[in-house]
Amino acid sequence: MFGQLFLTLSMTLALQTSLPADIEKRIDALLARMTLEEKLGQMSQATSMRNPIAEEIKQQIRQGRWGSFLNAGLPEDRAEAQRIAIQESRLGIPLLFGRDVIHGYRTVFPIPLGQAAAWNPGLIERAAAIAAREASTEGVHWTFAPMLDVTRDPRWGRVAESLGEDPYLTGRLGSAMIRGFQGGSLREAGRIAACAKHFAGYGAAEAGRDYNSTVIPENQLREVYLPPFQDAVAAGVAPFMTAFNALNGVPASGTRFLLDRILRKEWGFTGVVVSDYESVLEMVQHGFAAGPAEAAQKAVTAGVDMEMVSTTYFDNLRRLVEKQNVSIASIDAAVRRILRLKYQLGLFDAPVRPAASVQTANDARGIAKELATQSLVLLKNDNGVLPLSPSVKRIAVIGPLANSPVDQMGSWVMDARPEEVETPLTSLQRKFGAGRIRYVAALRNSRDTSREQFNAAIEAAKASDVVLLLLGEEQILSGEAHSRAFLNLPGAQEELAAEIAATGTPMVTIILAGRPLTFQNVAAKSAGVLYAWHPGTMGGPALLDVLTGGVSPSGKLPISFPRAVGQIPIYYSHLNTGRPASPGELGIPLGSPVNPEGFTSKYLDVDFTPEYPFGFGLSYTTFEYSKPRASTAELTPGSSITVSAEIANTGKRAGEEVAQLYIRDLVASVARPVRELKGFSRIRLNPGEKRTVSFTLTPRDLSFYNESMELVTEPGEFQAWIAPDSASGSDVRFRFRANTNRQ
Numbered sequence: 001m002f003g004q005l006f007l008t009l010s011m012t013l014a015l016q017t018s019l020p021a022d023i024e025k026r027i028d029a030l031l032a033r034m035t036l037e038e039k040l041g042q043m044s045q046a047t048s049m050r051n052p053i054a055e056e057i058k059q060q061i062r063q064g065r066w067g068s069f070l071n072a073g074l075p076e077d078r079a080e081a082q083r084i085a086i087q088e089s090r091l092g093i094p095l096l097f098g099r100d101v102i103h104g105y106r107t108v109f110p111i112p113l114g115q116a117a118a119w120n121p122g123l124i125e126r127a128a129a130i131a132a133r134e135a136s137t138e139g140v141h142w143t144f145a146p147m148l149d150v151t152r153d154p155r156w157g158r159v160a161e162s163l164g165e166d167p168y169l170t171g172r173l174g175s176a177m178i179r180g181f182q183g184g185s186l187r188e189a190g191r192i193a194a195c196a197k198h199f200a201g202y203g204a205a206e207a208g209r210d211y212n213s214t215v216i217p218e219n220q221l222r223e224v225y226l227p228p229f230q231d232a233v234a235a236g237v238a239p240f241m242t243a244f245n246a247l248n249g250v251p252a253s254g255t256r257f258l259l260d261r262i263l264r265k266e267w268g269f270t271g272v273v274v275s276d277y278e279s280v281l282e283m284v285q286h287g288f289a290a291g292p293a294e295a296a297q298k299a300v301t302a303g304v305d306m307e308m309v310s311t312t313y314f315d316n317l318r319r320l321v322e323k324q325n326v327s328i329a330s331i332d333a334a335v336r337r338i339l340r341l342k343y344q345l346g347l348f349d350a351p352v353r354p355a356a357s358v359q360t361a362n363d364a365r366g367i368a369k370e371l372a373t374q375s376l377v378l379l380k381n382d383n384g385v386l387p388l389s390p391s392v393k394r395i396a397v398i399g400p401l402a403n404s405p406v407d408q409m410g411s412w413v414m415d416a417r418p419e420e421v422e423t424p425l426t427s428l429q430r431k432f433g434a435g436r437i438r439y440v441a442a443l444r445n446s447r448d449t450s451r452e453q454f455n456a457a458i459e460a461a462k463a464s465d466v467v468l469l470l471l472g473e474e475q476i477l478s479g480e481a482h483s484r485a486f487l488n489l490p491g492a493q494e495e496l497a498a499e500i501a502a503t504g505t506p507m508v509t510i511i512l513a514g515r516p517l518t519f520q521n522v523a524a525k526s527a528g529v530l531y532a533w534h535p536g537t538m539g540g541p542a543l544l545d546v547l548t549g550g551v552s553p554s555g556k557l558p559i560s561f562p563r564a565v566g567q568i569p570i571y572y573s574h575l576n577t578g579r580p581a582s583p584g585e586l587g588i589p590l591g592s593p594v595n596p597e598g599f600t601s602k603y604l605d606v607d608f609t610p611e612y613p614f615g616f617g618l619s620y621t622t623f624e625y626s627k628p629r630a631s632t633a634e635l636t637p638g639s640s641i642t643v644s645a646e647i648a649n650t651g652k653r654a655g656e657e658v659a660q661l662y663i664r665d666l667v668a669s670v671a672r673p674v675r676e677l678k679g680f681s682r683i684r685l686n687p688g689e690k691r692t693v694s695f696t697l698t699p700r701d702l703s704f705y706n707e708s709m710e711l712v713t714e715p716g717e718f719q720a721w722i723a724p725d726s727a728s729g730s731d732v733r734f735r736f737r738a739n740t741n742r743q
């Protein structure tokens, strides 16, 4: 028995260890046979095969002109293109099909920002595995996800695709997605390569305007923007994608600092680096390259292996190699990485297959519902208006987001089908029967300003026991190149809310949006507020379960919600400043007879705090946190400390809670944030039940970059909180004692 186990184990190990060496030999042999043109073809990714594949493209595939396609073709086109590449090109090198499988393929999960609100890496991993399975069935090998850009700017349209404002949360959840897409090995059936994007700093676009420049000091870059990418390398992510932005003046597709020094040398990344869409050519627009040839030279020498869409590599690298401006060694290194990825994916060994298409499966819809449920954040619940009481007989469902399948899917859903989406309206009608539901969209879409349907909506509200008002942003208001300067509910939605509130029927507002919005007026008039993001295919059933009390809401905000656009960037892990405002120092409205007082860091016309802090989210039950305890008063190099707290469900319902561990380094050679997230744990508690949650910290968790850009942990005093959000909780103190700053 033991012998058998040992044999199986050693065979598995042998297989794993012999594979890479074998791959390298096969790559050597292939490289030796490739012409420079064929090499440059491998380094080129095209976006269209036309539909169906054009003769010209078929011919190019036979000639080895393209190594990869993105977002191209139907499954049958991909299958045929692959057949041509394998059977009719000189060397039979298979194509690599990349696609934006961002939050699901056929089954749509909540937008990434919504997924982040679930704070549940295990569930996110399962969702990504389903997306991989569906995509790979239809001939996709590689997704351009996860997006690991930390962002503190809800104006930026791509905040929807982000995992929020915090590097630790982004790193944990992004790594879970990578594991879900890639599995234990890229060769596993139903797995695809992930892609860590956009490297780096893209989420800090100035003024939240997409593609805008970013200016990030190196310590902030290393502490905030880079860690999720380093986590991705540790999680074994296959390729990296560069970003569109110029970081400190250098476009991300031409930066040796990021691509060579940090990614390759410091982190030891050996995978493929792909540019973003035409971002190599855009270096000309940036004013960083005089023309396409210089752009190609700068990108390839910085370490971009594959050029997405623009053709500066194919058009210029031959001449650049001949003139010795680019070494053939750097071309070979890039091609080696690309071929290695194809081998790792098993593409060279896969038989030519006919196209297959995805069948929607129950497990996919089940996970989509669970993830959407956990992503819902309860922001307000006066007098327990939620869950809806059984005495509620007549329900008015009002608003442009109540029955809008496309909008509820959010951005990046090119393979989904709106007819498979369950909207809040259809779920409510199924549960309560159409007779008990009065539905009025009231506005044609979220931007509509017409009041034509307002009377019908008011009548429906008057004739009901409760109003569910579904407001927000339609699909096209967030995502790439969809930044906003105002974050209010667009169109006449605020007026609609005011009219409905005036009927006196209790109103629960449910917001479906791609970003944090500012909606104080509406919240003030609502008895309850649920934030639902763009919840995807199963948003309706998820909302129904929460509204009717089948499950308590348990989502927590992955990003601070501002009170006003003027507060942006607003984030919990800010520095204290020399003049911090005290909690009571709220804004004094301009025009008020009171003189603005106090020379502290605040605003005159709005409170300095966020509307809802990072990590915040209510439940139908209540949780009480004990004061945290530390396992030791003093941490030393090489040791660890455990911080724990007891959490009790003091309410009447079962619920899940996400407990969050924060720390603060009180005095350091570089001022440290007032709080930093270092751990979290989602627990389920029945009424009356208590559980101790514990987190272990090592000196590495207390480290930061000093003025010389060294990662250090300095001796001194620290605070630690275990809290329900970033703005509350009590702390415990401990010290780090060491003779040097090294951990």
Ligand code: BGC
Pocket (backbone or CB within 6 Å): 070, 071, 100, 144, 197, 276, 277, 480
């Ligand atoms: C986006 C990427 C995306 C690529 C391919 C670009 O415009 O920035 O995130 O993966 O297009 O669609």
